[in-house]
Amino acid sequence: MTLxxxxxxxxxxxPAGDGRLLVIACxxxxxxxxxxxxxxxxxxxxxxxxxxxxxxxxxxxPPAVEAAVVENRGAYESIFVAYADxxxxxxxxxxxxxxxxxxxxxxxxxxxxxxxxAFAARDEIDAFYLTDFLARQFEAFVIKPLGLDRHPELxxxxxxxxxxxxxxAQTDDPALTEKARAAAEYLGLEFERRPTGYGxxxxxxxxxxxxxx
Amino acid sequence: xxxxDDEIILSELxxxxxxxxxxxxLYDGLKDEIVEGTNILLERGWTPYKVLTEALVGGMxxxxxxxxxxxLFVPEVLLAAGAMKAGMGVLKPLLAETGAKTIGKxxxxxxxxxxxxxxxxxxxxxxxxxxxxxxxxxxxxxxxKYLETLEREQADILGMSALLTTTMPYMKVVIDTMKxxxxxxxxxxxxxxxxxxxxxxxxxxxxxxxxxxxxxVETAKDFIAxxxxxxxxxxx
Numbered sequence: 001m002t003l004x005x006x007x008x009x010x011x012x013x014x015p016a017g018d019g020r021l022l023v024i025a026c027x028x029x030x031x032x033x034x035x036x037x038x039x040x041x042x043x044x045x046x047x048x049x050x051x052x053x054x055x056x057x058x059x060x061x062p063p064a065v066e067a068a069v070v071e072n073r074g075a076y077e078s079i080f081v082a083y084a085d086x087x088x089x090x091x092x093x094x095x096x097x098x099x100x101x102x103x104x105x106x107x108x109x110x111x112x113x114x115x116x117x118a119f120a121a122r123d124e125i126d127a128f129y130l131t132d133f134l135a136r137q138f139e140a141f142v143i144k145p146l147g148l149d150r151h152p153e154l155x156x157x158x159x160x161x162x163x164x165x166x167x168x169a170q171t172d173d174p175a176l177t178e179k180a181r182a183a184a185e186y187l188g189l190e191f192e193r194r195p196t197g198y199g200x201x202x203x204x205x206x207x208x209x210x211x212x213x
Numbered sequence: 214x215x216x217x218d219d220e221i222i223l224s225e226l227x228x229x230x231x232x233x234x235x236x237x238x239l240y241d242g243l244k245d246e247i248v249e250g251t252n253i254l255l256e257r258g259w260t261p262y263k264v265l266t267e268a269l270v271g272g273m274x275x276x277x278x279x280x281x282x283x284x285l286f287v288p289e290v291l292l293a294a295g296a297m298k299a300g301m302g303v304l305k306p307l308l309a310e311t312g313a314k315t316i317g318k319x320x321x322x323x324x325x326x327x328x329x330x331x332x333x334x335x336x337x338x339x340x341x342x343x344x345x346x347x348x349x350x351x352x353x354x355x356x357x358k359y360l361e362t363l364e365r366e367q368a369d370i371l372g373m374s375a376l377l378t379t380t381m382p383y384m385k386v387v388i389d390t391m392k393x394x395x396x397x398x399x400x401x402x403x404x405x406x407x408x409x410x411x412x413x414x415x416x417x418x419x420x421x422x423x424x425x426x427x428x429x430v431e432t433a434k435d436f437i438a439x440x441x442x443x444x445x446x447x448x449x
Contacts, residue, residue: 058408089378089408107379125326125353147288154291161328161352 003030005133009140012049015072019046021208022075024068025082027052028109028133032170032198033082033205042209048072052133056145058087062095069099080208082201084108104204113168113199126163128189132170135180142183155187164190170198224253232268239272240279242292244299251300261307269300270342277339277427287331294335301342315346317437320362321372322350324383329376332406332426336372339426340433345370356387363400369440370433373419375406385417392418401436403429 003013008027015022021042025033027049037045050064061083069079081096081103096103106112110129111119134141143149146158165187167180177193184191223246226234231250238246247269254264276293279285285293321337323330330352337347348366350358363371375381384404391397397418404419414422420436423429 085378087378087408089381089410089413107377123326126328145286147286147291151288151292154288157291157295157331161330 003034005136006140008049008133009052009137012051013047015046015048017046017075019044020077021045021211022072022079023047023082023205023208024065024072024079025049026055026086026109028055028131028137029082029201031133032201036198036202036205037209040206040209042205045209046076052137053140053145055086056141058089059091061086061088062091065092066095066099069101073099078211080205082205084112102208104201106200109201110166110168112201112204113170113196114194115199124164124166126161127166128159128162128164128187130165130167130180130183132173132176135167135176135183138179138183159187159189162187162189164192167191167193168196169193170196223250228254228257228259232271235268236272236275239269239293239296240276240285240289242289242296244296247296247300248303251303255303255307261304261311262313265301265304265308265342269297269304270339273297273339273342274427277425281425281427290335291331294338297342298338301338313344316344316434317369318346318348318366319370319372319433320348320350320359320366320368321374322354322359323352323374323376324380324387325353325355326383327375327377327380328352329406330374332376333372333374335426336374336405336423336429339430340372343430343434345430345433356383356390359387360390360394360396363396368400369437370401370403372403372405372429374404375409378408381406381409381413382417384419388418401433401440403432403436405429 008030012027013030021044023033023045025047030047030049033047048068050068054061054064065081065083073079079101081101083092084104084106085092086108092103104112106116109131113131146154148155165184167177181191221234223231223234231253235247235250238250250268251264254268273293276285276290280290319340321333323333337349341347348362348368350362359371373384373387375384388397388402402419403421403423404414405423409422411422421432423432
C-alpha cells in the first residue's frame with residue numbers, strides 16, 4: 001500500500017477490508033496509527049481515514065464520520081473513531097454517543113499528542129501548532145487555504161496575534177524539523193520543537209486494541 | 214484591443230456606473246481604486262454617509278452574500294474588507310465632522326484565551342458601516358474588561374467572538390456574571406464565531422448568535438429598533 005500525504009489530505013484512505021476492529025480516523029493520523037498498529041502487532045485492526053482537509057471545515061466532520069460508521073458497521077465487530085473534538089463544538093461527540101462508538105478525548109490532535117492535561121495546563125493562547133503531518137502538509141493546510149500563496153500581505157491579519165510556532169514532533173526527523181522551522185520563519189513566529197511522540201493516541205489505541213473482539 | 218483601451222477611468226464614469234465599478238473593485242479587494250472612487254463621489258457632492266452606505270456597504274453586502282453561498286472564501290473576503298477599510302479611512306473623519314448620529318454603541322472583543330480576531334474585525338467594520346459606534350477592546354478579554362467597558366461607554370450592545378471550542382464557553386461566564394450583577398437585561402448580547410451555533414447562543418443566554426457580519430448588522434439593527442419601540446411604548 002502506498003500512502004501519500006496528498007491523498008490523506010484530499011481523499012483519505014479506504015479500509016483494507018480485513019480485521020474485526022475498524023479505526024475511522026482523520027487522514028492526519030494515518031501514518032501514526034499505522035506505525036502503532038505495526039509495532040503493536042494489531043492484525044485485527046483495520047484503518048479507514050477521512051480526508052484530513054475536513055479540518056478546514058469542521059462542521060463537515062460529524063456527518064462524514066457518521067456516514068463512515070454507518071457504511072462500515074456491518075463489516076466489523078467494533079469501530080473506534082480516532083478524532084478529537086477537532087473544532088466541532090461537541091457535535092462529533094454527540095454523533096459518536098448516538099452511534100454508540102468511542103472517540104479520542106480532547107480538543108485537537110495537538111492536545112492529545114502532548115497529553116490533554118499537560119496541554120491545557122500550558123495555556124498557550126498565542127502558539128500555532130504543527131504536527132509531523134501538518135509540517136509536511138503546511139502548503140496544503142495553511143498557505144493555500146488561507147490564500148497566502150496569492151496574497152502574502154494577509155499574513156499579518158491571520159498570524160499577527162500569534163507569538164510562536166510549536167512543532168510537536170511525533171518522530172525524530174531532522175528534515176521535517178527544518179520544514180517546521182521554515183514555516184515559523186515564513187510566518188514570522190518564534191520556533192519551538194517539542195517532542196511528543198504519539199502521546200495519548202498511543203495509550204488509547206493500545207486500550208482499544210487490547211479488547212480484541 | 215490594447216491594454217490601454219481596456220483601462221477604466223473612474224472619473225469618467227457616471228455615478229451609477231462608478232458605484233457598480235466600486236462594487237466590482239471591492240469584490241476584487243482593490244484598495245487604491247476604492248479610495249479613488251470614494252474621493253470622486255465626494256467631489257461630486259455625495260455626502261460621506263451616502264458614499265458609505267450606497268457604495269461601500271452595498272458592495273460588501275454582495276461580498277457577504279457570496280461568502281455565505283460558498284462563492285467567495287475567507288482570503289477574498291479579507292481583501293474586500295481591506296479595501297472597504299481604506300475607503301472608510303477617507304470617510305471616517307468626514308462622518309465625524311458632520312456629527313452623524315449613531316444607531317447604537319457596541320463593545321466588541323474576543324473572549325479570554327482567544328486571539329483570533331478576524332471575525333470580530335469584520336463584524337466591527339460592517340457595524341461601523343451600518344452606523345453603529347464600535348468600541349473594540351481587542352483580543353483575550355476577561356469578564357471584567359467587558360463589563361467595565363460596557364458601563365464606561367454606556368453601550369447598547371455587547372459582542373463576543375471566539376474561534377476555539379475551548380474558549381467559547383467563556384461567553385457564558387461573561388453572561389452569568391452580568392446576571393449576577395443584575396445588568397444582563399441592560400444590554401443586547403450578540404455572540405459569534407466559527408464553532409458556535411444558534412443552540413449554543415440560546416444555551417448560554419445570549420440574545421442572538423450571528424453567523425456572519427451581515428447577520429450581525431441586521432440582528433443588531435432589529436434589537437435596537439425593538440429596544441427603541443419598548444421605550445416609546447413605555448412612555449405612551
